[in-house]
Amino acid sequence: MADEQNLDNQNPETPEHSEADVAEDLAARVQSLEEQLAAAQDQSLRVAAELQNIRRRAEQDVEKAHKFALEKFAGDLLAVADSLERGLELSSPDDDAVKPMREGVELTLKLLLDTLARHQLEQLDPHGEPFNPEHHQAMAMEESTHVEPGSVLKVFQKGYLLNGRLLRPAMVVVSKAPADAPPSIDEKA
Numbered sequence: 001m002a003d004e005q006n007l008d009n010q011n012p013e014t015p016e017h018s019e020a021d022v023a024e025d026l027a028a029r030v031q032s033l034e035e036q037l038a039a040a041q042d043q044s045l046r047v048a049a050e051l052q053n054i055r056r057r058a059e060q061d062v063e064k065a066h067k068f069a070l071e072k073f074a075g076d077l078l079a080v081a082d083s084l085e086r087g088l089e090l091s092s093p094d095d096d097a098v099k100p101m102r103e104g105v106e107l108t109l110k111l112l113l114d115t116l117a118r119h120q121l122e123q124l125d126p127h128g129e130p131f132n133p134e135h136h137q138a139m140a141m142e143e144s145t146h147v148e149p150g151s152v153l154k155v156f157q158k159g160y161l162l163n164g165r166l167l168r169p170a171m172v173v174v175s176k177a178p179a180d181a182p183p184s185i186d187e188k189a
Helices: 002-010 019-068 071-090 099-118
Strands: 121-124 136-143 152-157 159-162 165-168 170-176
Touching: 071 099, 071 159, 071 165, 099 121, 136 152
Parallel strands: 136 170
Antiparallel strands: 121 159, 152 170, 159 165
């Protein structure tokens, strides 16, 4: 009988360990673990999204580096093209003494411009076109009755685009209406 009393004393059911308390503790632990799991999943999604953004930005940076790696070099070559064009402008095509040299300069300029075009460098020669402030730099305005006001009359220096991005604006003279011209219908209104 003493053994039975010892067994009863070893497993007494106390109010601290009732089934309801154990169930509440377990429910609280489950709730806490579920919250921790949700927070970890949220953090995992955020990290994955950030990694994807970093990867996309890196790919864009590499693409831009490939596209515009030649920007400085191409900009330096534009002075060579300008010099060849000026040489052609200043030499007379009718002078037999400079005709062979002029042909050589024309071929050299064509070769240079073809090479630049193969590397997505596009020449802007806006003569006669409407003035575009995104691609042209107005150096002066000149009165003209022959063209619409706001048109390019002269091109001092051609502009260039590299992969669609402005490398150098065209330096131009823009037309304006003569001062003594009669006002247009819009100005009278």
